Amino acid sequence: MRHYTGVRLRFGLAVVATLLPVACRGPGPGDSDPPTDSLAWEVRFSHVLSTNSEFHLMAERFRDLMLERTDGRFRVVIYPSGQLGGERVAFEQLQVGAVHMAITGTPVLSGWVPEGQMFDLPFLFETRDHGLSVMDGPMGDWWRDLLLERTGVRSLGFLDYGFRHVYNKRRPVETPEDLAGLKLRVLQNATYLAAYSALGVQATPMNYGEVYSALQQGVIDGGEANAIGFVSSRLHEVAKFYSFTSITYNPITLLVNEPFYQGLPPEIRETIDRAAADALAYQSELARRMEVDAVEEMRAAGVEISRPNLAPFAPVVRPRIRDELADRLPDGEALIARLVAEAERTASGSR
Template identity: 85%
Template sequence: MSHSFATERGGGTAPCRGRDRRERVAWVPPGLLPAVAAALLTGACGNPGSGESGPSADARMWEVRFSHVLSTGSEFHLMAERFRDLTFERTDGRFRVVIYPSGQLGGERVAFEQIQVGAVHMAITGTPVLSGWVPETQVFDLPFLFETRDQGLAAMNGPAGDWWRDLLLERTGVRSLGFLDYGFRHVYNRRRPVETPGDLAGLKLRVLQNATYLAAYSALGVQATPMNYGEVYSALQQGVIDGGEANAIGFVSSRLHEVAKFYSFTSITYNPITLLVNEPFYRGLPAEIRETVDRSAAEALAYQSEVARRMEAEAIEEMREAGVEISRPDPAPFAAAVSRNVRDALANGLPDGEALIARLVAEAERAASEGR
């Protein structure tokens, strides 16, 4: 496929007969997840199909399993609830979203694998995780690619994001319905404030399991340690790691500010987060239900962006009240220490990598100029 930022988008499992409820939050013991996934595949939703046989579209109902890794107090969950409520109302209760927060069905990698096989219908996932399936995704992980979150979101909602969504669908059979407004991942830790690149040296930080993230933080002297998000709190408590990187809302909503008292707005990486749906399931929906899903997703994503800006300010205030020391270092020394080497390594590791990066940088500049 060409590496141009073109626009072209594509869809299931058969609809399932929903039970009389709007949401179920269930804890699943990790050891039972394989059995649960197998049961979900053969359970209430029936066998995959075109969506055209069986009861008429007006009579059918769907119970949709929706997974994400953050807590019920996060902007992820608020967005999922808004999507659930909109689709429920607009389909007269026939499209019923069941939300599984806090990684109950597994972390982001597991959730994506479950979407691919149809065990989960929808999920919220960060694009850095998806680079294992679509290596070109790593271009979005370049350190200091974007200067502001508005610039990053505008680029993802433009031709660059459309190109990536098409590529994801072609490679994996999973559709992206759009992007959340997560912003940047910033460094937090339990040992010291981070004001200069040298302050990162020797810190053992939980970093996303992504080649570009690992290379960037390693270049700054960090002991970059991939780890399931659900294990981070206890690892901090026990001193297994010194810290990690997350946006302010995730840092507070996951209660990491209770065990890590230093938070620095390093802005090393912008983190696109996407709303995903199993393509065969999506394509198996009647046209009017698909239209409702698309419209509700767009409105829920816009709502999430609005809520996220407010929640970030509230999270910063909550940090201060909890005694977290907040710093806002100059990004220039960090960028000088990491950007060139990581960019060269990424360009050499991707087909047409240099040209692809150049196009993305141009798209970032376009988004920045339009935002001025």
């Protein structure tokens, strides 16, 4: 299966490399309208969150910066709320060029780069600043290079998403025992599933777009998301308990199809890099403010918010989950040791 996937990917990327310069550009020489000097690229940008999420607001900032800095030649069309499919489907589309840009996270991308599960280890980072500093450092750069080498997709940098916390319909989560028996939607990722299962959760993978109705219908009791996603996706309407469990830090990244990117003129690639950096900085500032607002909106909607003491949670999953992951990954023990050392090194100086 791995050989077949690799052949299919190489074939798809070869086709895309041939077709993208035509497919993404507007009218060229010989067309009467617009003039020949108005060569343009129309770019499809996919993400799974709603239009009031920080994902979408960041995508809009990137779109506007590119439009302004290329005099209207680089036009981004955003498809929010999983309109082009869930994160896995969107990434497959990104690989073959049906989508040019997308936002997704290392938990989803572990299907292509299993080593990324290291970043999903429970209670790895102390704060969101700590997690972001590691992802913006040598370990994050190493993962980005690996992603590009294996998939033909370039990471332009990491969003400031923070931790995923547990929400549910049944009870507040104050202790590890409170998680036992809850049926929670968990990202389809081996490390996530193992960690939540160790905590007694009935871990249930599910496309994000199905979560709201599954909560309504009682198919699941809850799930895990950051505070902004919980509110922007209106999950607080049906799940009235939100607990800051901080079990997993969620690295989210801005992606672009590499053949498309390399097919652009150098000055457009440079503009993309600068606009992405500016949009990511904007998202980080915005996310901090939006989290505060999201908590207030939860309270106004009658959501019971808890901030449990996390000390009893970590021993349930450590070192067990780390050892299991080390066994699944090539050179897993050495890789995890390298990441843990980097996390310890940056803990005191995280921004």
